[in-house]
Amino acid sequence: MGKKVFVFDISKCSGCYCCQFACKDEHAGNDFRPIAAPQPDIGQFWIKVDDFTRGKAPNVRVHYIPRMCNHCDDCKVLAAAKNGEAYRNEDGFVIIDPEKAKGNKELMNACPYGVIYWNEELDIPQKCTGCAHLLANGYKVPRCVEMCPTGALTFGDEDEMIEQTTGATVMHPEYATTPRVYYRNIPGQFIAGTVYDPEAKEIIKGAYVRAVTGGKLYELYTDGYGDFWFKDLPVGIFDVYIKAEGYKTKVFKHLWTKECLSLGDIPLEKGCDEE
Numbered sequence: 441m442g443k444k445v446f447v448f449d450i451s452k453c454s455g456c457y458c459c460q461f462a463c464k465d466e467h468a469g470n471d472f473r474p475i476a477a478p479q480p481d482i483g484q485f486w487i488k489v490d491d492f493t494r495g496k497a498p499n500v501r502v503h504y505i506p507r508m509c510n511h512c513d514d515c516k517v518l519a520a521a522k523n524g525e526a527y528r529n530e531d532g533f534v535i536i537d538p539e540k541a542k543g544n545k546e547l548m549n550a551c552p553y554g555v556i557y558w559n560e561e562l563d564i565p566q567k568c569t570g571c572a573h574l575l576a577n578g579y580k581v582p583r584c585v586e587m588c589p590t591g592a593l594t595f596g597d598e599d600e601m602i603e604q605t606t607g608a609t610v611m612h613p614e615y616a617t618t619p620r621v622y623y624r625n626i627p628g629q630f631i632a633g634t635v636y637d638p639e640a641k642e643i644i645k646g647a648y649v650r651a652v653t654g655g656k657l658y659e660l661y662t663d664g665y666g667d668f669w670f671k672d673l674p675v676g677i678f679d680v681y682i683k684a685e686g687y688k689t690k691v692f693k694h695l696w697t698k699e700c701l702s703l704g705d706i707p708l709e710k711g712c713d714e715e
């Protein structure tokens with residue numbers, strides 16, 4: 441059996457929090473020592489779903505990114521565990537030993553991802569175990585994966601997940617820890633707006649909208665509501681041109697997509713472009 445990986449497909453994540461609840465249900469108050477001591481009822485989320493809001497009204501998008509221990513190949517906590525307080529199991533999971541790690545706050549502080557919690561009552565650091573207690577008993581997947589209703593969270597042997605991990609990204613590659621938790625389809629930036637005729641007080645359907653950056657061209661037409669929405673754009677400086685028959689071309693120059701941009705309601709003036 442090869443080492444395991446987790447893959448989150450952000451485009452499939454509905455933000456239902458089932459993974460977060462499932463982990464709580466599996467571990468809160470349940471003693472799986474020597475792998476895991478009970479998770480407290482409150483204060484710890486071994487998998488935590490964060491929500492991100494992008495753009496501004498009316499062009500707003502929310503997406504969700506679950507975070508957990510990345511079971512990194514170059515785990516900083518393993519490096520700090522000089523006396524066997526943490527170890528890697530045969531599935532590649534980093535496990536903190538609840539007995540040997542007693543009183544050792546340095547382990548918690550060694551993780552650059554901040555995914556380790558301190559259990560005051562038991563005086564131990566705690567985090568995701570990969571549900572190693574389940575896999576050791578013949579379960580195919582951890583609880584959080586089992587409970588994901590959309591297929592956003594998947595899990596398996598590294599060798600069998602090549603298709604999902606190829607081209608995927610990891611959290612904070614600059615930490616140089618070689619994570620085993622991958623993310624797919626993290627959304628890029630967007631530019632959106634609504635095109636209308638201020639005289640007729642009507643939206644304009646089918647207007648041609650072009651966004652240009654560094655020689656790259658993105659094109660679309662406004663929909664039945666006069667809206668256009670360029671999705672998954674890179675960060676860059678864009679010029680946007682909006683053209684509709686019988687109207688002058690509207691131009692937005694030097695739009696910087698360091699954040700998502702809502703251009704709001706955009707009036708087009710009747711007439712022709714000057715040659």
Ligand code: SF4
Nearest residue numbers: 509510511512515551
């Ligand atoms: S996320 Fe932190 S604790 Fe988990 S493996 Fe990576 S460095 Fe270690």
Ligand code: SF4
Nearest residue numbers: 463568570571582584
């Ligand atoms: S693998 Fe298990 S311990 Fe880790 S986050 Fe999922 S449910 Fe929690």
Ligand code: SF4
Nearest residue numbers: 453454456457459588
């Ligand atoms: S259970 Fe699946 S869909 Fe729901 S928040 Fe977690 S990863 Fe996203």
